[in-house]
Amino acid sequence: MSTPTSKEASLHLEEGEEPSDSENELKRKMSSASVFSTDGGEDDDDDGEDDDDDRKGANVVLGPQLALKEQLEMDKDDESLRKWKEQLLAGVDLTEVGENPNPEVKIQSITIITPNRPDLVLSIPFIPNAKGYAFTLKDSSRYRLKFSFTVSNNIVSGLRYTNTVWKTGVRVENTKVMLGTFSPQKEPYTYELEEETTPSGIFARGSYSAKTKFVDDDGKCHLEMSYYFEIKKDWS
Template sequence: MEGGKRGDEAGPSSEKLGELSEKLNEVCHVGEDEEDEDEDHRSNGVAAGFVPGPLVSLKEQIEKDKDDDSLRRWKQKLLGCLESDSDGQMEPEVKFHSISIVSDDFGEINTPLPVDENQIGRVLFTLKEGSEYRLKLTFSVLHNIVSGLTYSNTVWKGGLQVDQSKGMLGTFAPNREPYEHTLEEETTPSGVLARGLYSARLKFEDDDKRCYMELKYSFEIKRQS
């Protein structure tokens, strides 16, 4: 980038943006292959052979290139002017506050997180066969940018895996206000064999394979009245 400050109408140059931590812009692509059940045996949630990139604290990201007015304003807009909260913490933290089930059958049922140990695996909701529903999450991002936050939801019935869905939530900067995100709409199966109790595992990871929450729950599908 050439010396001197750029005018107010000119944004940061591509060269300057390229020097930012890739945590600011990177969005990972979720693999299309089915998730291997051996993922439970990963060490510390990191796949074998995977080497995460170096972490840069939020404070460093804010202060870097602070003499460039246009770049500073761009960072402030992206990071929400969180200089006062940047205490040098390197690891991002995602804190989940609640999970809701939204359905035309019953409206919205909200469950605070984390779930009490004596409630793990309990039936969170009951749906009619052939009905549509969505999972809605409320969470906070603290300390640093979380890049490429993804979810996977695996469902079993009678000990057999019957469904698995994956999706991208996105990249989130620390924010004083919680984020709210609704997952893709799901439709329950229909028929005699579809009715009954199901167990499920909902898991959230970033593109460095850090796991922020793994929730085991159950739900029930009933006959249409």
């Protein structure tokens, strides 16, 4: 099982080895932000920057996607790109990949990890409780998010996670995290974000609505879901 973190790339280079132009083109700088931050809020009823990114991506004309076998055959004369893909595809059984050129990413679960408490594993899609909340958090508590997902058919390039949160109709957070580029494999990947702290105080408590998306560089949305959660003074 591969377990990259927000401080690690999905493709590793040997010590002292310089990344090629092809690698630089496909790798992305990683970033992270608080999932439940209440800083920087603004009056906005939609995704804002996410929608802008989607519109920009719609104006880019991309070439046809090719199956892995075709890619390797076409790249055989480009030594730098060939080596990069061979390294990325190390351990991939090409006989089981098939001819489907479209990468398929299935988000299996999102886990909320909090010190001194059992991990809260949320299956996809989220199942709300009787009050309609997908989960409940205590204010001023430390947590990390962990994603579990599988990749099949082809390499997924530039997979990114976005999360937008609103409180009483006001957007209070818009997170974007570049997860990286992943090759197809049977075992699921896990990816952990850096530890954050939920906001504290009476004004931070209450009901929140959120929208989570996983999108790749080709603009394909592998998951989009809206849900509600709450922040309380104490754990439920």
